[in-house]
Amino acid sequence: DQQVKQNSPSLSVQEGRISILNCDYTNSMFDYFLWYKKYPAEGPTFLISISSIKDKNEDGRFTVFLNKSAKHLSLHIVPSQPGDSAVYFCASNAGGTSYGKLTFGQGTILTVHP
Amino acid sequence: NAGVMQNPRHLVRRRGQEARLRCSPMKGHSHVYWYRQLPEEGLKFMVYLQKENIIDESGMPKERFSAEFPKEGPSILRIQQVVRGDSAAYFCASSELAGAYNEQFFGPGTRLTVL
Numbered sequence: 001d002q003q004v005k006q007n008s009p010s011l012s013v014q015e016g017r018i019s020i021l022n023c024d025y026t027n028s029m030f031d032y033f034l035w036y037k038k039y040p041a042e043g044p045t046f047l048i049s050i051s052s053i054k055d056k057n058e059d060g061r062f063t064v065f066l067n068k069s070a071k072h073l074s075l076h077i078v079p080s081q082p083g084d085s086a087v088y089f090c091a092s093n094a095g096g097t098s099y100g101k102l103t104f105g106q107g108t109i110l111t112v113h114p
Numbered sequence: 115n116a117g118v119m120q121n122p123r124h125l126v127r128r129r130g131q132e133a134r135l136r137c138s139p140m141k142g143h144s145h146v147y148w149y150r151q152l153p154e155e156g157l158k159f160m161v162y163l164q165k166e167n168i169i170d171e172s173g174m175p176k177e178r179f180s181a182e183f184p185k186e187g188p189s190i191l192r193i194q195q196v197v198r199g200d201s202a203a204y205f206c207a208s209s210e211l212a213g214a215y216n217e218q219f220f221g222p223g224t225r226l227t228v229l
Binding site for chain 1 (some may be wrong): 118120145147149154155156157158159162169170205207209212213214215216217218219220221222223
């Protein structure tokens with residue numbers, strides 16, 4: 001039962017262009033969403049989050065958009081840099097808990113070419 | 115302030131042996147989460163612990179797996195009688211507060227290989 005889905009296993013983008021990573025969820029109880037970035041042989045690191053009361057959150061080159069009616073969120077990176085090459089995971093809290101029980105998508109491998 | 119520490123980073127076990135994975139949370143953090151990442155998959159929640167208490171172990175397999183977070187020392191994830199399907203990366207995360215919106219900081223993971 002995959003409640004958070006990232007349907008694109010990989011994405012390749014030219015340096016300086018926009019990267020758009022997508023994520024869909026099925027559980028309407030989810031009310032907080034996060035993006036994590038992961039390099040090989042390292043743990044995930046937090047990138048940006050959004051609460052369900054918002055539809056957009058921006059932090060520097062990173063913007064997350066949330067479409068609650070479509071149960072869809074996306075991460076925009078602009079401009080993309082080679083150092084952004086990593087695996088990106090979308091995640092959500094389980095909803096209904098008072099602690100951070102996260103549900104992750106399968107991840108999207110982003111490659112930014114110089 | 116050191117980050118979340120996990121050891122060993124790599125662990126090789128033969129089928130039937132025990133695997134013991136350790137996690138030292140960030141200083142001042144008393145909430146620990148364990149996640150497992152199977153090949154080609156995302157991270158899956160296993161268990162949430164506070165000091166000396168297991169709060170939610172709904173993601174743990176019913177048999178062979180156990181976790182603890184003692185008053186002193188690291189959190190331990192123990193897998194008894196390992197099988198090949200246990201081969202995965204195991205990540206520990208810690209947070210300062212318990213709330214659902216508090217950031218979790220992840221360790222580098224332990225990569226378990228079962229021969």
